[in-house]
Amino acid sequence: MAKKxxxxxxxxxxxxxxQPDGYRRAGFALKQGQNDLPVDQLTEKSLLQLDEDPRLAVEVVSNGENPDGESNVDTGSLGPALTDIKAVDIEPAPEELAPLVALLIDGNFTDKPTCKDLTYETQGKEEGSTVKITPSAAERDAAWDWLQTQLRTESE
Structure with a gap:
């Protein structure tokens, strides 16, 4: 499911x-490292192109507003438990699933995300280095199932 x-x-x-300085994507010339993009020059298409590029990590910060004044999160498909999703305690989650469960909670996913949607960075073997980790489908499914079980348990 594509992000919206x-x-x-x-x-x-x-x-x-x-990538080295000058790498171009979605009409932007990027430098290696962090690039703060002007929001007024972005389109939904350009943002999707940036987000889908595996050589880029995109961090979108919401201003907390929605044009219609409602929440930016569609709570329909998870039922009433979604309103309490931030309250889910990940402490009892299996250690290998905890990072994925945290990403699921933080992302407020209403449907099971793709494995790429759950790609995250963690500390590499060398000091100061990071590595990107994309979970397998089995890992994603296990984390999703664990979270859904917790949400159902809390709503009962």
Whole structure:
């Protein structure tokens, strides 16, 4: 499922590039490292292109607003438990699933995300280095199932 961005609800976009200076994507010339992009020059299409590029890490910061004044999160498909999703305690989650469960909670996913949607960075073997980790489908499914079980248990 492709991500959907509400441009009017975006406060800032930070793109981290692993490519050399001058790498171009979605009409932007990026430098290696962090790039703070001007929100007023972004379109939904350009933001999706940036987000889908595996050489880039895109961080979108919401301004907390939505044009219609309602929450930016669709709570329909998870039922009433979604309103309490931030209250889910990940402490009892299996250690290998905890990072994925945290990403699921933080992302407020209403449907099971793709494995790429759950790609995260962690400390590498060398000091100061980071590595990107994309979970397998089995790991994603196990984390999703664990979270859904917790949400059902809390709503009962």
């Amino acid at each position: 961005f509400v441009l009017s609800a975006i406060a800032s976009v930070m793109v981290t590039s692993t």
